[in-house]
Amino acid sequence: RSSGTSHQSAVTSHSQMSKNLVVIGAQWGDEGKGKIVDLLTERVGAVARFQGGHNAGHTLVIDGAKTVLSLIPSGILHAGVQCVIGNGVVVSLEALFREADMLVQRGIQVYDRLKVSPNCAVILPSHIALDRARERAQGVNAIGTTGRGIGPAYEDKVARRAVRLADLMQRDRLAARLGEILDFHNFVLSRYFSAETVDFQRTLDELVAQAERIEPLLADVSVLLRNEMKRGTNLMFEGAQGALLDVDVGTYPFVTSSNTIAGEAAVGTGLGPRDINAVLGIVKAYTTRVGAGPFPTELFDETGEHLSRVGHEFGAVTGRPRRCGWFDAVAMRRAVMHNSLSSLGVTKLDVLDGLDTLRICTGYRIDGEIRDEPPLLPHRFSECVPVYEEHKGWAEPTHGVTDFSKLPATARSYLARMEELAGVPIDIVSTGPDRAQTIVLRHPYD
Ligand code: GDP
Ligand code: IMO
Ligand code: MG
Numbered sequence: 471r472s473s474g475t476s477h478q479s480a481v482t483s484h485s486q487m488s489k490n491l492v493v494i495g496a497q498w499g500d501e502g503k504g505k506i507v508d509l510l511t512e513r514v515g516a517v518a519r520f521q522g523g524h525n526a527g528h529t530l531v532i533d534g535a536k537t538v539l540s541l542i543p544s545g546i547l548h549a550g551v552q553c554v555i556g557n558g559v560v561v562s563l564e565a566l567f568r569e570a571d572m573l574v575q576r577g578i579q580v581y582d583r584l585k586v587s588p589n590c591a592v593i594l595p596s597h598i599a600l601d602r603a604r605e606r607a608q609g610v611n612a613i614g615t616t617g618r619g620i621g622p623a624y625e626d627k628v629a630r631r632a633v634r635l636a637d638l639m640q641r642d643r644l645a646a647r648l649g650e651i652l653d654f655h656n657f658v659l660s661r662y663f664s665a666e667t668v669d670f671q672r673t674l675d676e677l678v679a680q681a682e683r684i685e686p687l688l689a690d691v692s693v694l695l696r697n698e699m700k701r702g703t704n705l706m707f708e709g710a711q712g713a714l715l716d717v718d719v720g721t722y723p724f725v726t727s728s729n730t731i732a733g734e735a736a737v738g739t740g741l742g743p744r745d746i747n748a749v750l751g752i753v754k755a756y757t758t759r760v761g762a763g764p765f766p767t768e769l770f771d772e773t774g775e776h777l778s779r780v781g782h783e784f785g786a787v788t789g790r791p792r793r794c795g796w797f798d799a800v801a802m803r804r805a806v807m808h809n810s811l812s813s814l815g816v817t818k819l820d821v822l823d824g825l826d827t828l829r830i831c832t833g834y835r836i837d838g839e840i841r842d843e844p845p846l847l848p849h850r851f852s853e854c855v856p857v858y859e860e861h862k863g864w865a866e867p868t869h870g871v872t873d874f875s876k877l878p879a880t881a882r883s884y885l886a887r888m889e890e891l892a893g894v895p896i897d898i899v900s901t902g903p904d905r906a907q908t909i910v911l912r913h914p915y916d
Contacts, residue, residue, distance in 0.1 A: 472509045486585035487702040489747050491782035491914050492735040493815075496713030497655070498721075498759040498803035500785070500792065502527025502817035502900055503752050507544035507708045509898075509905055510750075513915040515703030516552035516695060520738030521728040523593060523623065524565040525616040527786025531903040537573075538786050541566050543708050548580060552698065553580075553689050557589035558728065558738020560623040561635065562678040565593075585689040587740070588636035591627040592677075593619045594648075596655035596668040603663035608685070613724055614761030624727035626651065631762030634689060638681035648674055692740030695799055704915055707735035709748070713805040721848055723779030724763025732809040750897060750914050751811040753802060758792040760785050764852040766844070769833045781821040796858065798843055799833045799891035806892055813914060815898035816885060819877075820907075822871035828863050828884060831856040832891065861887065871901045874909050 493510070495501040508530045511517055524540035531537075532545060539546065541561070543553040543698040557559065570580045597619030604621075605612045615621060626632040633652050637644050649670060695705060711730040714720045718729060728734070732749045736742055756777055759765045769777070777783060778793035784791055805811065822828060833840040833853035844851050864878035871877055877885075877899075889896045901911040 475503055480905050483884035488704050489800065489915055490699070490700045490705040490707070490745055492707040492709065492732045492746055492749045492750055492809075493731065494618070494709035494749065494809055495848050496753045496756055496802060496809065496811065496814070497712045498714045498739075498765070499710075499712040500758055501712060501752040501754050501761065502815070503709060504530050504539060504544040504749070505817065505900060505903065505905065506752055506815045506898060507609075507706060507907060508532070510545060510706060510914060511545035511548045511551055512706055513913070514545065514551065514560075514706045515701075515839060516554055516698045517543040517706045517708055518554040518556050518612055518691070518695060518737045518739050519559050519710065520556040521544050521558040521730060522570075522726065523560040523618060523620050524562050525618045525620045525787065526710035528710075529786050529903065530707075530905070532905045534904065540787060542567060542569050542573065542580065542584065545706065545708075548582070549579070551583065552694075553584045554588065554694065555584070555585040555586040556691050556739035558734060559587075559590050559594050560620060560627070560728075561586065561590045562593040563677075563684060567680070567683060575910060581687070584687055585691060586635060586684065586687045586738075587688050587691040587695055588634065588639075588688045589740075590635050591623055592631035592638070593623045594633065594651070594655075594668075594675055596652055596659070597622040597626070599659055599665060599668055600655060600663075603659060607663055612762065614790075619786075621727040635684060639685060641678065644677065645674060648677065676874050695739055707739065709735070712752075713751070713808050714801060716808070717848040719804075719808050721763045721851060723760065723848070732811075732817060746811040748914060749816055750813055751809055751894075752815045752817060753805075753888075754797070754817050755822055755888070756797050756901055757795045757801075758783075760788070760790055760792045763794055764818075764848065764854075765795060766801075766834060766851070766854045767798045768793050768853045769795045769885060773825065776825060777821060780823070781818055791831065796829045796831055796856070797888065798856070799888070800834055801842055802892055804843060806894055811892070811894050813895050813897040813912070814889070814892055815900065816888060816896055819881060819885070819899055820867065820886075820901045823865065823867045823869055824898075825863045829858040829859040829863065830887060830891070831857050833857040868901050868905045872907065872909055874899070874911060877909075
């Protein structure tokens with residue numbers, strides 16, 4: 471164009487250089503994000519976590535060897551890839567070092583490749599005590615949290631009283647800040663919950679020891695990621711939990727305490743929304759949920775038992791059994807909207823092997839009407855009765871299939887129907903836990 475300016479060319483060349491993908495869970499978590507992030511890391515220079523904490527449990531299986539990651543990005547098993555924990559993550563230093571040391575013991579370089587934002591709020595032992603005391607006090611109304619202190623840590627961040635990683639670098643200020651926050655926590659623990667309090671000196675000593683170890687890992691992650699982009703490196707943003715556990719748009723109050731949707735990838739790393747080019751939503755070929763809260767397609771019969779047994783549906787972090795049910799296309803359509811999904815990764819197709827008839831929820835019946843999206847009000851959501859369409863199952867197993875054309879015809883039409891209901895294409899189909907047990911129809915970085 472004749473009006474072409476340096477301004478314009480700077481803008482276009484920037485977007486041509488690197489492609490940045492967000493990978494999020496599009497259901498209630500445990501969709502297989504870790505497996506897919508690990509797989510796609512072959513095409514990126516850096517992988518960043520942007521929200522949540524060690525409530526996440528991301529399972530990677532490579533040639534039969536299993537690794538479960540809670541805090542360190544799932545790109546870490548690829549040598550040379552930069553791994554980043556962004557400002558939106560709440561960090562338990564104990565959990566972080568435990569995980570890093572476990573990886574180092576297995577011969578994986580972690581400490582020279584991991585950078586953490588000094589803006590991250592720290593999870594203190596008192597946050598864990600508060601999380602557990604509150605859950606106990608709630609009794610049957612408990613949320614079923616992971617008990618990792620996630621909720622209380624985010625509360626303190628928003629209340630502007632959190633200890634951030636940067637605060638650990640100033641010993642005098644740290645003692646004062648910790649003193650204030652522990653006074654408050656211990657007041658609530660003892661007076662409101664009649665629970666045990668947390669010792670100030672012990673907590674301070676632990677933090678001071680951890681401060682020395684975390685210092686070399688601290689970095690301005692926004693600048694780091696921007697510099698990677700300038701060099702033309704692709705980035706990946708790894709979500710934790712799932713869209714329906716988002717504190718704003720999820721099944722509140724049965725949610726986690728962070729924004730889990732794709733927009734948070736920018737917020738939680740200090741980049742802007744235009745730095746995200748594509749969003750891959752991971753869904754199971756059915757649905758699971760850990761903890762309490764509405765789940766319209768939940769099964770309590772033999773099929774639910776099949777999904778639980780064949781899918782090994784037990785929490786990677788807490789070992790709790792996951793509730794299982796049919797694929798919910800209504801919930802998925804909301805996830806497509808909340809995350810502006812560009813494509814889907816469908817996992818655990820193989821878990822449906824051996825079922826004669828499959829069902830997909832295409833609408834909810836409420837007030838005598840069939841609706842194709844869930845009401846936002848949570849009390850109404852639990853009144854929704856799912857409306858299903860039936861699909862034929864398949865006799866030949868899909869487990870381990872790596873070629874789309876080798877899938878049984880009924881499996882292909884089941885996937886085609888998922889795609890049609892979502893309104894976005896399926897890029898990836900996963901047929902087993904191993905990195906290799908995957909069909910890539912279109913690589914999200916192409
Ligand atoms: P994440 O939290 O989203 O990373 O998922 P989790 O790791 O908590 O849970 C997914 C579970 O399913 C893990 O045990 C994975 O090893 C396993 N998994 C992932 N993809 C597949 C698949 O396609 N088939 C089967 N059978 N298991 C899978
Ligand atoms: P990944 O990343 C599934 C659920 C808990 C509980 C609710 C609140 O592995 O998919 P919290 O401890 O966050 O305050 O608990 O959220 N939850 C998850 N469910 N997968 C997860 O992570 C989860 N992280 C939290 O079970 O219902
Ligand atoms: Mg998980």
